[in-house]
Amino acid sequence: MAKQFSGHYHVYIGQEATAVAACAALGQDDFIFTTWRNHGHLLARGAAPERMLAEILGKSGGYAGGKSGTLHLSARELGIPSTSALVGGALPLATGAALACKHRGSGVTLCFFGDAALEEGAFYEAMIIAAVWHVPIIFVCENNSIPPEQRKRGQFTSSTLPAARLADVPQSLQVSAETVDGSDMTALADCFDRIVPEVRNGAGPRFLEVRCTRWPGSFPLWPELPSGAWQIAWAFDQKPDRADLAAWINQSDPLTLYTRKLVEAGTLDRAQLETIDKRVCEDITGAARFALDSPYPTPADAYRHVFATGERGQ
Ligand SMILES: Cc1ncc(C[n+]2csc(CCOP(=O)(O)OP(=O)(O)O)c2C)c(N)n1
Ligand SMILES: [Mg+2]
Structure with missing residues (x-):
């Protein structure tokens, strides 16, 4: 995108x-x-x-x-x-x-x-x-x-x-x-x-x-990825390469912390969580494809769903 x-x-x-x-x-x-x-x-x-x-x-x-x-x-x-x-x-x-x-x-x-x-x-x-x-x-x-x-x-x-x-x-x-x-x-x-x-x-x-x-x-005015996209592996055995990101992942990221909690509690195992993550990534890739392929509205659409068209009554 x-x-x-x-x-x-x-x-x-x-x-x-x-x-x-x-x-x-x-x-x-x-x-x-x-x-x-x-x-x-x-x-x-x-x-x-x-x-x-x-x-x-x-x-x-x-x-x-x-x-x-x-x-x-x-x-x-x-x-x-x-x-x-x-x-x-x-x-x-x-x-x-x-x-x-x-x-x-x-x-x-x-x-x-x-x-x-x-x-x-x-x-x-x-x-x-x-x-x-x-x-x-x-x-x-x-x-x-x-x-x-x-x-x-x-x-x-x-x-x-x-x-x-x-x-x-x-x-x-x-x-x-x-x-x-x-x-x-x-x-x-x-x-x-x-x-x-x-x-x-x-x-x-x-x-x-x-x-x-x-x-x-998200601190810059224009948010930018500090180190690639979030990876589920960061919840397990890999670490992001930036120290500030690693600290945030370990202390503050609800997604990472909950992923670890589910595994520790035995609710889901790593393979199940990776399957969910993969499915979500595929869904979002499909959604991006739909959005990119969708046409722009036509000029006539500007006059739909409005209270007044700007034309003077006779
Ligand atoms: C009345 C008004 N003043 C200023 C802005 C510009 N503005 C956009 S986001 C923002 C900061 C909002 O901070 P907060 O409510 O804490 O939300 P956060 O972005 O931190 O989630 C400002 C000042 C605005 N959108 N509306
Ligand atoms: Mg705020």
Whole structure:
């Protein structure tokens, strides 16, 4: 896919366990709202990778016929009505969807966002309205802010906030809040499996801070592979050749850590995991082929799915 995509993009590498655990706890009636890291959330919700990749390339086979691009991936049929690329932009929309869930008597809404959203006014509006209306919403803050070497002992702050603990902020607005380790798949699954039914049964809004550590390749403005693609062998007997990548794999990568945990627990063996990895790689290669082969939309398509065509009435 090299050089097929022009424009800025954001990766979800290192945060995958959050989306997987969250979406696994949801049902069909539920909504999710997301950000520029939307592709991880959509995949976890069951979106088709070929339609997502086609959308990212602006092709007609994409979820929005190539009109939304990477920043606005959405799939209404999966309960993902829209994606906002504004920091904090999805929170008020998600709170509205949660109010709709409350009125119709079914469904919960889960809103993913980054730690910088806590410096936006929209965050406080959404927290207050959600608490006052007591709507079924889970605010999932993926805090990937401070690299390990810059963290003070025992702390996990955000570079954009003076608060020492992010969970204190919503707590002060009567939204119950807790914190979970984003590299620990089991802890995340336990957390979402507990919180989602509570919110579904009328417990009111919740805030969850998921503490993640960024993959070393995502620090440049244009993310780049620091040492080839992720390899399942790194979970076993091989090591990446860069020291920072090796440290991140061993301490913070949820995928590597969970792969090792499954083997240690005897749930799956190495051969089974390699088979799964191979199948996923083949699926993604097929999805990339579909996206590359998909035609661009025609000029006439620009006038489809719009409220006004620009033509004056007689
Ligand atoms: C209102 C607004 N201001 C600025 C930007 C530019 N911008 C895009 S991503 C980003 C940082 C967001 O950080 P965070 O919310 O922590 O999410 P992360 O990218 O770390 O997952 C900024 C400032 C924006 N998209 N929207
Ligand atoms: Mg962040």
